[in-house]
Amino acid sequence: MDVITELEVIEFDHSVSYGYDASGSPVPGTAPTRSTRRFGVRVHTSAGIVGEYVTLWSAPPTATGQIAACARAVVGKPLAYRERFWDDVNRSLTKTDRIGYGAIDIALWDALGKTAGQPIAALLGQYRDRLPAYVSTVGGGHGLGGLATPESYRDYAALCVERGVPGYKIHGPGTGKVRDEVAALQAAAEGAAGRIDVMTDPGQTLATLADALRLGAVCDEVGAFWWEDPMRDDARLGHQILRQRVRTPLLITEMVRGLDQRVELAVSGATDFLRADPELDMGITGVMKTAHAAEALGIDMEVHASGPAQRHCMAAIRNTNYYELGLLDPLSGNPLLPDVYADGYREDLDAVGQDGCVGVPDGPGLGVSYDWDRIGAQNADRRVFRGSP
Numbered sequence: 095m096d097v098i099t100e101l102e103v104i105e106f107d108h109s110v111s112y113g114y115d116a117s118g119s120p121v122p123g124t125a126p127t128r129s130t131r132r133f134g135v136r137v138h139t140s141a142g143i144v145g146e147y148v149t150l151w152s153a154p155p156t157a158t159g160q161i162a163a164c165a166r167a168v169v170g171k172p173l174a175y176r177e178r179f180w181d182d183v184n185r186s187l188t189k190t191d192r193i194g195y196g197a198i199d200i201a202l203w204d205a206l207g208k209t210a211g212q213p214i215a216a217l218l219g220q221y222r223d224r225l226p227a228y229v230s231t232v233g234g235g236h237g238l239g240g241l242a243t244p245e246s247y248r249d250y251a252a253l254c255v256e257r258g259v260p261g262y263k264i265h266g267p268g269t270g271k272v273r274d275e276v277a278a279l280q281a282a283a284e285g286a287a288g289r290i291d292v293m294t295d296p297g298q299t300l301a302t303l304a305d306a307l308r309l310g311a312v313c314d315e316v317g318a319f320w321w322e323d324p325m326r327d328d329a330r331l332g333h334q335i336l337r338q339r340v341r342t343p344l345l346i347t348e349m350v351r352g353l354d355q356r357v358e359l360a361v362s363g364a365t366d367f368l369r370a371d372p373e374l375d376m377g378i379t380g381v382m383k384t385a386h387a388a389e390a391l392g393i394d395m396e397v398h399a400s401g402p403a404q405r406h407c408m409a410a411i412r413n414t415n416y417y418e419l420g421l422l423d424p425l426s427g428n429p430l431l432p433d434v435y436a437d438g439y440r441e442d443l444d445a446v447g448q449d450g451c452v453g454v455p456d457g458p459g460l461g462v463s464y465d466w467d468r469i470g471a472q473n474a475d476r477r478v479f480r481g482s483p
């Protein structure tokens with residue numbers, strides 16, 4: 095029986111150079127640089143397998159505070175026991191958001207895939223091998239420069255049409271003013287010209303139900319494919335009202351941790367679609383539990399964010415629509431993701447094929463290889479948790 099002998103956690107710096115001035119013009123080397131911490135996980139087994147995963151943009155740096163508790167649940171145990179680990183962590187970290195476990199579960203799936211010589215999607219039970227993609231923009235308020243005006247949202251939508259990308263979701267200006275969100279959405283719809291699906295995601299920046307209803311009316315006017323997290327929090331009644339008044343399908347639960355909490359919101363009629371993310375929701379195991387719960391309820395589940403784990407999950411889910419390719423900026427591509435791969439794996443427009451889809455890595459496990467030398471050179475700290483086979 096293959097046993098987990100060691101779990102490594104490598105934290106490293108990820109710097110994003112904005113590189114643009116307030117007008118959106120490129121200014122190399124003069125713009126401020128924002129730095130954050132990311133982390134990777136390596137799981138070693140008694141059979142010599144190494145399962146790996148590096149977090150991209152969902153898991154916050156604080157998630158590593160839960161790693162020691164998660165390590166206790168898995169080190170020294172059989173690799174096969176992922177359901178048991180999920181249950182142990184789900185219970186023992188019940189007073190937390192449990193985000194620290196996501197990367198570990200993904201690395202465990204990577205190890206299992208490498209053991210079996212199969213991609214994770216095949217082990218989950220594959221439903222598709224091409225994933226229809228939508229460009230998910232950076233927020234206009236991030237100061238990245240490419241989406242400073244409604245016209246820039248319009249032009250980027252037109253570029254997506256030209257490039258054959260079938261979906262386009264805006265993260266609006268993020269000012270908290272509904273007029274700004276409406277202007278960006280109307281411009282995006284104008285650029286899409288009915289040829290691709292348009293979505294909007296204010297990211298809970300609207301403070302009132304009244305503002306959300308106003309944006310919802312515009313979603314209906316432009317025929318949005320879905321609208322996402324329009325207002326503060328995830329209160330049941332407020333979202334039931336939104337669903338009664340707005341025809342466009344509502345997608346929430348990106349901000350909701352806990353499988354039971356997400357499913358409860360769906361059952362109570364507070365959302366049309368469910369959201370789950372392998373980094374935030376206890377890994378590939380957590381996403382698939384959410385997807386299957388949604389399937390039983392007869393609703394869709396959209397995988398949140400980009401990355402190899404997301405691709406394998408979506409490949410194994412029937413009741414889902416789009417792969418979130420993001421967060422993209424028309425000037426700087428994908429500036430927010432750390433470049434951690436040794437094999438050219440990419441999350442940008444170039445990853446979209448002529449069919450409007452991205453592929454699923456077909457190598458064993460996640461099917462990607464990491465450049466640990468480059469990661470290690472970024473002010474990395476390494477912690478190791480060991481256990482006897």
Ligand SMILES: [Mg+2]
Nearest residue numbers: 295322323348
């Ligand atoms: Mg979102």
